Amino acid sequence: MNDTFGTYHPIINFIYFCTVILLGMFIMHPIFLCTAIIGAFTYSVFLNGKKAVRFNLIFLLPMMVLVSIINPLFNHRGMTILFYFRDNPITMESIVYGIFTGIMFAVIILWFSCYNEVMTSDKFIYLFGKIIPALSLIFSMVLRFIPRFKEQLKIVYNAQKCIGRDISSGTFLERMYYGIKIFSIMITWSLENSIETADSMRSRGYGLRGRTSFSIYRFDSRDTVVSVVLIMLIILVISGILLGENSIIFFPLIKTSHITIISVIVFIAYFLICFLPIILNMIEIYILKRNKKSGDLDVSVYNK
Amino acid sequence: MQRKSGKVNVNKCDNKSKFINTRSLLSIFLYLICMPATILLGIYLLDDRKYYIVSMLIICYAMIPFYVLFEKRKPKTREIIVISVLIVIGVCGRAVFFMTPQFKPVIAIVIISGACLGGHVGFLVGSMTGFISNFLFGQGPWTPWQMFAFGIVGLFAGLIFHKGFLTPNKIFLCIYGAFATFFIFGGIVDIWTILMFTPSPNVETAILVYSAALVFNLIHTVSTVFFLFIFAKPMIEKIERVKLKYGLIDTI
Numbered sequence: 001m002n003d004t005f006g007t008y009h010p011i012i013n014f015i016y017f018c019t020v021i022l023l024g025m026f027i028m029h030p031i032f033l034c035t036a037i038i039g040a041f042t043y044s045v046f047l048n049g050k051k052a053v054r055f056n057l058i059f060l061l062p063m064m065v066l067v068s069i070i071n072p073l074f075n076h077r078g079m080t081i082l083f084y085f086r087d088n089p090i091t092m093e094s095i096v097y098g099i100f101t102g103i104m105f106a107v108i109i110l111w112f113s114c115y116n117e118v119m120t121s122d123k124f125i126y127l128f129g130k131i132i133p134a135l136s137l138i139f140s141m142v143l144r145f146i147p148r149f150k151e152q153l154k155i156v157y158n159a160q161k162c163i164g165r166d167i168s169s170g171t172f173l174e175r176m177y178y179g180i181k182i183f184s185i186m187i188t189w190s191l192e193n194s195i196e197t198a199d200s201m202r203s204r205g206y207g208l209r210g211r212t213s214f215s216i217y218r219f220d221s222r223d224t225v226v227s228v229v230l231i232m233l234i235i236l237v238i239s240g241i242l243l244g245e246n247s248i249i250f251f252p253l254i255k256t257s258h259i260t261i262i263s264v265i266v267f268i269a270y271f272l273i274c275f276l277p278i279i280l281n282m283i284e285i286y287i288l289k290r291n292k293k294s295g296d297l298d299v300s301v302y303n304k
Numbered sequence: 305m306q307r308k309s310g311k312v313n314v315n316k317c318d319n320k321s322k323f324i325n326t327r328s329l330l331s332i333f334l335y336l337i338c339m340p341a342t343i344l345l346g347i348y349l350l351d352d353r354k355y356y357i358v359s360m361l362i363i364c365y366a367m368i369p370f371y372v373l374f375e376k377r378k379p380k381t382r383e384i385i386v387i388s389v390l391i392v393i394g395v396c397g398r399a400v401f402f403m404t405p406q407f408k409p410v411i412a413i414v415i416i417s418g419a420c421l422g423g424h425v426g427f428l429v430g431s432m433t434g435f436i437s438n439f440l441f442g443q444g445p446w447t448p449w450q451m452f453a454f455g456i457v458g459l460f461a462g463l464i465f466h467k468g469f470l471t472p473n474k475i476f477l478c479i480y481g482a483f484a485t486f487f488i489f490g491g492i493v494d495i496w497t498i499l500m501f502t503p504s505p506n507v508e509t510a511i512l513v514y515s516a517a518l519v520f521n522l523i524h525t526v527s528t529v530f531f532l533f534i535f536a537k538p539m540i541e542k543i544e545r546v547k548l549k550y551g552l553i554d555t556i
Contacts, residue, residue: 025356025445026357066501070501070502071501071502074506075502075504101501101502105500105501108445109444112443116439134374134375135374138384138428138432139432139436141388143439145388146395146396149392150396180534184542187393187542188542191389192546194386194389195382197385198381198384201381202381202382
């Protein structure tokens with residue numbers, strides 16, 4: 001399924017992921033945590049489909065359990081002692097704390113898995129090309145060189161095979177010797193070849209004043225609306241954090257702040273942030289469906 | 305001819321002092337103002353996750369001056385390209401050995417680049433290899449730590465071997481490689497594990513994590529020494545040859 005959020009301007013994607021990852025790193029309030037993990041999980045499944053579910057079950061769940069177990073074993077604070085493990089008290093507070101830390105860990109990993117799908121390397125170069133030109137040039141050169149390196153490796157490998165240096169036959173030492181030989185040839189080739197690239201770029205005027213760079217992203221009205229909404233939500237949530245609306249104290253006793261009107265508003269704002277990509281996708285699907293229906297009608301009218 | 309070269313040198317010196325000024329101003333701002341501010345903010349504002357967020361921000365601050373210096377220096381195209389080729393070798397090295405966990409040639413390549421081209425280039429090659437290879441392997445909260453750890457290994461390699469404290473021969477490189485992989489890289493990256501697993505780190509957790517990571521760090525160390533032992537001499541020769549042939553000595 002196509003992701004609508006990924007088609008928005010890269011700066012919105014980048015700010016969005018910075019926000020959710022940073023907020024996800026330190027909000028420990030159970031309601032916020034649940035919102036974040038449901039939002040991140042839904043979006044990652046939306047983006048990756050079956051792959052995400054498999055990854056979550058195989059990798060993330062055991063990690064969460066591990067984090068949850070490790071915490072109470074080494075953290076003996078808290079009032080409610082449940083039992084003793086090798087003369088060390090295991091408290092209920094530290095168990096709850098461990099579970100929450102595990103969920104938080106999962107939230108961050110899930111957001112990063114979405115980030116990897118949405119923030120592709122070309123978007124990254126687009127965003128940082130102006131601020132860090134030399135480094136982003138390195139970045140894009142590397143991405144270009146990797147497939148070229150691979151192609152050349154095939155050529156060198158076949159040429160070496162022709163003169164009897166075949167990696168797939170011979171004793172272990174011989175194979176290793178041939179492998180190293182090929183690697184050595186590759187390094188020489190890439191260093192020499194790269195200098196040619198550099199000279200070619202220079203003679204075409206790289207780095208001169210007034211040169212424009214290629215970009216396919218445009219900041220349109222749709223982006224303006226989403227960015228204004230996003231910034232307002234971020235301000236709401238951050239001011240809520242500063243007011244202490246999401247605070248939770250684990251030790252010595254678990255204690256959360258009282259639910260007030262303000263905390264409900266902050267919670268709704270956080271909910272909207274976490275579900276923003278999903279909401280945008282839903283709106284897009286709805287609009288598409290409606291247009292399709294009216295489009296059908298139009299066609300039928302036209303046919304008559 | 306002589307006059308011309310003299311003029312060039314003067315210009316270079318001027319530029320150099322300017323770079324140093326910008327860099328030192330920025331470094332002072334980052335190290336003396338931003339870092340303490342972040343730590344204080346962390347102590348007073350964030351209660352539970354302070355260690356994690358503060359340490360991540362500090363690692364990012366520590367990397368910024370290197371990048372800013374590189375941008376300010378207005379590097380020549382040739383220099384940029386040579387650096388990117390070294391990064392490509394690192395990234396491909398990491399990708400080729402994807403089957404064997406921890407058995408990677410990345411640190412060996414970073415050390416060789418640092419030793420041949422100086423600490424700054426070593427840092428750039430290391431941190432950018434960490435960053436770009438994570439586009440293939442997946443970015444995560446570990447990215448800044450990996451970038452910083454690879455970068456620092458390259459930086460020290462440059463300071464030790466390029467400045468001339470030790471000659472970059474096979475034995476010294478292998479000894480440094482073993483030390484750097486086990487203590488510097490392993491040490492820094494495992495801090496991430498500790499902070500990620502427990503929000504309130506203590507000595508017991510640290511011992512647990514470090515002992516759990518011991519085997520992985522040992523494999524990594526062995527692989528670095530292995531690759532340095534095999535590739536150090538030919539790779540250094542190749543880089544020196546390119547430096548000489550295309551006149552990169554002055555620029556880097």
